[in-house]
Amino acid sequence: MRILLIEDDPIIGDGLKAGLAALGYAVDWFADGPAGLAAGKSAEYDAAILDLSLPGLDGFDILRQWRGAGLALPVLVLTARSGLEERVEGLNLGADDYLGKPFALEELNARLRALLRRSHGQAAPVLAHGPVSFDPERRQARKNGEEIALSPKETMLLELFLLNKNSVLSKNRIEEKLYPWGEEVMSNAVGVHVHHLRRKLGEDFIKTVHGLGYALGTVPGPTSGAGR
């Protein structure tokens, strides 16, 4: 899950980046409006956390421009202005949720999860594919009901595949989703993570689509489901 964080306050920004990373998100943090606006347009994020009072460009302006450009990115607005008017204005401008400062990281996480679920058209909190299930909230993967230990990057990769069941994910796209800007990516990192996932969840769980990337393997049969 790659999250765009636009927050001008150095301490809040730093804390959010660290906290969200610990919760299994890849976070790009921008401290000023114009850079955040451009980042939201250029890279593919799963959600954005947007502070309203920003230097250079107001959070509402960013939201307006994103929505004006047809960007459907789920946006959670974070603000010290918690007046009714601002909340209504924010939601009318296309914010998906609102959180007033100060807030608990847990609540932010829960709201973010809800946003992500909605944006992926998924109502149930647990993702499943064949014998494999994944609880994004607890960051917990199971195969046939048994817990499987995964590294943070493997977890992120699993989640990414489960959220994009019917599409082929290119190596680049996977890299983008797994690694925030500024983090060093080894040339074969994606291949290594896929290899590990196959070893832990079964060789057929992920199939290679030659020349394009990777996709989820076919489920053995309609009767075989998660937790059997």
Add this chain to the structure above:
Amino acid sequence: MKKKQRWSLRLRLSLFFAILLLMTWSIALVWSWLENRAYINEFFDTQQMLFAKRLAAADFGSLTRQLPDTEDLFPKSARVHKGEQEDDALGFAIFDRQGRLLLSDDENGSNFIFAEKGNGFANSRLRGEDDLWRIVWLPSLDGRALVAVGQELDYRADMVLEMLAGQMLPWLLLLPVLLICLAVIVGRELAPLRSVAANLEKRAPADVTPIETEVPAEARPLVRSLNNLFLRVGSLLRRERTFISDAAHELRTPLAGLSIQAQVAQIAKDPAARAHALEQLMAGIKRASRLTDQLLMLFKLESQQDSSQAAPPRQDEVDWAELLTEALAEAQGQVEGKNLQLREDPPAGPAAPAITGNRDLLAILLRNLVSNAVKYTPPGGRIEVALDQRGLSIANSGHQVPAELAPRLGERFFRPPGQREPGSGLGLSIARRIAQLHGLRLVVRIKSDWFEVKVLF
């Protein structure tokens, strides 16, 4: 307290009125008594003289030595309509030239003491009595006898008093009615004031609606002043409310920072990550304390009256040059750290005048301006300071404030966008308020690359 004062006005008015009334009545009484006495004297003197003249015209040759008692002289029938008389207050006597009593009313007249040279009115005592009598002496027409007609003076005095009492009694009886009426009227006239007082008493402390009660013209200035006071208190309350809401709002951001870093420290598995979070937490606490300090400072300054109304609390003779040197010395470390060029322009003309005011506050004013300049000048930039007779100017290069935002600088919590430096947006507000308290003006000017703050003397 209010109740007591309210009653006392009414009571005092009634009391003053009663005293005044009694005084004027006393004067009127004395006057009236003198008038009545003169009238009574004139009246009875005339009567006595008339009586004496009648007696003096009589033929004394045929007089018996003594008349019988007049009480027995007339038949009872003649005395049915006797009126209200007190005949023992009147008496007469007729003497011959040698002082022998020829005739008298056989009661008081026989006790008259013969006055040989008597002619006209004279006051004297009767034989064997203490009371003074007024007696008119008149020689008879034939010159052989001397007629005396007298009246007891006490009788006259009693009559004067009776007349007075008759005149004054109704007034005296009406006095309580008068006083009660007065008290009622005063009470009724003071009712609007009581209603104002009741309004004030049950008023909520934050209620600043003006008093609408119609009051007498004399009390109108009081109500007007009260309403003016309410207006001022109202604006003060509004300012404080805005301030508190602003402050609470501004405290949310640092609190959110603290909260998030504390949570990160809690969930961090990596010791380095936890150490980093704790470090950030400390920085956040420092920032929040600085913000609260500044808020408190500004709050204290805001609650002080303007210089137009009251002087700042302390009155020191403060030398601008000295303050400036101190502020610059304090910033020296940062100036060198950022490799800034600091230039002090020599004064153009006479030196700056000393100012009377609160030295600590003025030092804060200068410190804020200097530290702002140092903070917002990029490394290697320039700061220029000038102090002369007209004002103090601190300018720095390389700022990032759009010129159109200059008027908004110094608004509480306002920070122009694009600030990388930490700050609360209160420093300039504090400086501006201190300047205001000392009757000085703070102007911000932005000219291309230069950002200048001027304190105008």
